[in-house]
Amino acid sequence: MTLIYIVAMVLVGVGAYLTGRQKGVAFAVAGVAPGGARMHSLPSYHGFYVAVAAVAPMLLLLLLWQPFAPRFVEMQALSSLPQHLVPTDELQRSTRMREIVTLANGGQVPDAPAGVQAGADAFVLWRGLADWALLIFGGALALVGFGWATRQLSPEFRARNRVERVVKVVLLACSAVAVLTTVGIVFSVLFETLRFFSKYPWYDFLFGLQWSPQTAIRADQVGASGSFGAVPLFAGTTLIMLIAMTVAGPIGLFSAIYMAEYASPRVRGIAKPVLEVLAGVPTVVFGFFAALTVAPFIRNTGEMLGLNVASESALAAGLVMGVMIIPFVSSLSDDVINAVPQSLRDGSYGMGATKSETIKKVILPAALPGIVSAFMLAISRAVGETMIVVMAAGLAGNLTFNPLEAVTTVTVQIKTLLVGDQEFDSAKTLSAFALGFVLFFFTLVLNFIALRIVQKYREQYD
Amino acid sequence: MDATAALTTPSATGAASADAVANPKIVAKNVNVHYGEKHALKDVSVDIAERAVTAFIGPSGCGKSTFLRCINRMNDTISICRVTGRITIDEQDIYDPSLDVVQLRARVGMVFQKPNPFPKSIYENVAYGPRIHGFARSKAELDEIVEDSLRKASLWNEVKDRLDDSGTGLSGGQQQRLCIARAIAVSPEIILMDEPCSALDPIATAKIEELIDELRQNFTIVIVTHSMQQAARVSQRTAFFHLGVLVEGGPTERIFTSPNDRRTQDYITGRFG
Incomplete structure (x- = not known):
């Protein structure tokens, strides 16, 4: 009807x-x-x-x-x-x-x-x-x-003026939908988070060192007391993010420099799209790669060297995640480097600077704010990434900074807490919302900083 | 085109003896430039006098900037650009494969159309050249070079209290003088200026012109300009380009009072361009 x-x-x-x-x-x-x-x-x-x-x-x-x-x-x-x-x-x-x-x-x-x-x-x-x-x-x-x-x-x-006013209202309504959805998500997560904090003290959540999320069904069962200290998750997330950025930062930045400054138009025309295809690979496929190829390889290599490597090591997840975010770093940095005005390059070459001196002393400093914001966006990608770590990182909340051990991340735990038949008012499921809120807040702050830096950068050449 | 040789070959008018350059700093012979298919500069031959200001005038797209950029091989950075012919500085061929372009550009400084200070402090802008060429052995020596260059560019008094401020925060005219200071800091023999005042207001322009007149004592200056008044004010010699051809060159006074070529006459009287 x-x-x-x-x-x-x-x-x-x-x-x-x-x-x-x-x-x-x-x-x-x-x-x-x-x-x-x-x-x-x-x-x-x-x-x-x-x-x-x-x-x-x-x-x-x-x-x-x-x-x-x-x-x-x-x-x-x-x-x-x-x-x-x-x-x-x-x-x-x-x-x-x-x-x-x-x-x-x-x-x-x-x-x-x-x-x-x-x-x-x-x-x-x-x-x-x-x-x-x-x-x-x-x-x-x-x-x-x-x-x-x-x-x-x-x-x-004045029909034109009236129609244009209507169009404006329609456009406003569309953007309002996007903004209101975001606000709605924030509040739905926020309320569940507050419910969790009414059951569990927030300082124990943020600063507790013990993560074993469970709630008792009967008072006398084994392991009846759960503890929701999220520090091991934050540590695990940070560790994997650091490994990923160690891979993606230099490789992404250097490939961006090559693309923007050295590559001939022909090479650039081929290499840039190929690199960007990496960004289009579904993360679940990266997950297979991490779990089935990289993790065993690291374990075997480690054993040959006499090291004790967990089969789900932070190193494997971090390396693959690093490969995944290379295109984010390289593509954004490449744009930023290209945006440095040709007149600055001319100025430097005109002084008798070589290409590498020009890049090191003029182009990179000029592009630095943009590169920093590219890194920030890549970090927020890495922190929010789920599939790779679900498949390649562990579940146990070990508080360690040894990349050869299994660690777990915030996203992995959110997924684990919410999968399966769960009642939605236990501390166990509600803690997922608290984790989600922390994650959301962290990436929000990162994106905010990145955007501010980019804005400042834009003003520079006007 | 016969007229291309006007600077070097005596022409029929009898003004020739005054036209010849006694001891040229730069000598160009039959320079041709192609941008891909486009023949941008055709058989240009010219002598440029030492410690004097030579102005290149002509309508837009006539090749004067292209020729200027040949003198410090800035056209090398454009991949489709091809330069043939011979340009010598102090009788040394600058397109000789054994010549290091970095050293050439240290001898031939350049100031661009739009002020292009690096987004660094005023001090760092001027110190850039001396640093990459390793001129200064100590911080004190570098300070001295920076101060000296800023003084020569008559900018020192305006910026001496804020050397650590960003160079991009200066006014347009100050930025252009900063760029001149930056070029002077590597003590070049020749300074090329590509329409250095086209983005500036009349007062800033007057300051730059005054500065160019002072710099002439120490440097050989080649300036490309759209303004015939500017060419008349600052230069001792003038060359007129049209459609990629050097039509006529000689002492500025003669070019502006009794040009040999009809096209020069038409241009300086404002009939085209």
């Missing part, structure tokens, strides 16, 4: 546009004639204006109608049930509604009580009425809007 309504809206819109534009064309023709009034807006703006005036009330009605109508229909259906079938609690109510809807849609409910059919009949009736009412109301509103708009049209009418 909603589909029919939407089709009707489109038809009304097209019709109103054509009518409005026709009027506009008539004004234009009259305006060209001697003594005619000159038109303010183009005919198509007249058309758009009338179309908006007709469609907007219809759309508004649909948005208001949608949440209330089904509830109303439901209430009508339930109230027409025989007395003994009227539900008394929420569970019964939803069971009853399921039966009614199935029957109303022509389905079979073998063990439904006899009286339910009456509810289904009422449901079909009221649903039909509601649909027709929507269509008729909508049509009437469209007609009112259409009439109101067409009466306003005249050669002097």
Whole structure:
């Protein structure tokens, strides 16, 4: 039914546009004639204006109608049930509604009580009425809007200004959706985090050294007391991030310098896209690579050297994650280096500086803020990355900085805590939200700093 | 084109004796420049006098900047650019494969159209050249070079209290004088200036012109300019380029009062360009 309504809206819109534009064309023709009034807006703006005036009330009605109508229909259906079938609690109510809807849609409910059919009949009736009412109301509103708009049209009418204002509102609404979603995510995570902190002290969470997330089902079970000290997770995340940045930082930066300053256009044309393909590889594929290729290789190499290497070492996860974020560092740095004005290079070459002196002493210092922000964005990628560490890093919260041991990260624990059948009010699941909030806050701060640095950098050459 | 040789070959007008350069610092012979398919500079031959200001004038796209950039081989940085012919400085061929372009550019400084100070402090901007060429053995010596260069660029009094401020924070005219100081700091013999005042206001321009006149005592200066008044004010010799050809060159006074070539006459009287 909603589909029919939407089709009707489109038809009304097209019709109103054509009518409005026709009027506009008539004004234009009259305006060209001697003594005619000159038109303010183009005919198509007249058309758009009338179309908006007709469609907007219809759309508004649909948005208001949608949440209330089904509830109303439901209430009508339930109230027409025989007395003994009227539900008394929420569970019964939803069971009853399921039966009614199935029957109303022509389905079979073998063990439904006899009286339910009456509810289904009422449901079909009221649903039909509601649909027709929507269509008729909508049509009437469209007609009112259409009439109101067409009466306003005249050669002097400022249709363009009105239409542009409408466009602005639409654009604003779209960006508001993005912003509001972010705010919504922050608050949903924040509230769960606060619930967790009401069960578990926040300072123990942030500074505790023991991570064993479990909540007792019975008071006397083994390991009844969980502890949620997140420091081992922060340490593990930091360790893997550091390893990743040790790989991605130099390789990414140096390849960016090569691409931007040394590579011939032909080499650059091939190498840059290939490097950027790395960014497109799904992280889960990197995960396989880490778990099946890199981790055993590191373990075997370590054993040959007489070292004790865990099969899920931080080193393996960190190395592969480093490879994953190389394109982030190199691509952003490459853009930043290219953005350094040619005049600075000329100035340096003109002084008799060699290419490498120019790069070291002029280009890199000039591009440094941008490079730093590229690193920050890469770090926030590394910290938030999940699949590689799920597959290649461990689960045990060891507090260690030895890259050959297994560590676990914030993201891995969030995933582990929330996978499977869990009740959502235990400290165990709620701690995942607290971890998520910490992660969110950390990456937010990093991105904020990176953006500020980039802004400052932009001002430099203006 | 016969007229290309106007600076070196006596021409029919009789002004030739005054046109010849006694001891040229730079001698260019039959220089041709191609940008890919485009023949940008055609058979340019010119002598440039030592410790004097030589101005290149001509309409946009006539090749004067291209020729200027040949003198310190800045065109090397453009991959599609090809230079043929012979340019010598003190009778040494600067396109000789055995010549190190880095040393050449230390001898031939350059100031660009738009002021392009490095985003570093004023001090570091001037110290850049001496540092990369290893001129200063101590901090005191470097300080001295920086002060001396800034004084020669008549910028010292304006910036002596804020040498650690960023060079990009100066005004346009000050930035351009900083760039001149930066070029002077490596004590070049020749300074090339590519429309150094085109981005500046009249007051800053007047200061730079005054400075150029002072610098002439110590340096050989070649300046590209769009302004004929500027060429007349600052230069001792002038060369007029048109469509990649050196039409005519000689003492500035003669070029502006009795040009030999019709095109020069038309240009300086403002009939085109």
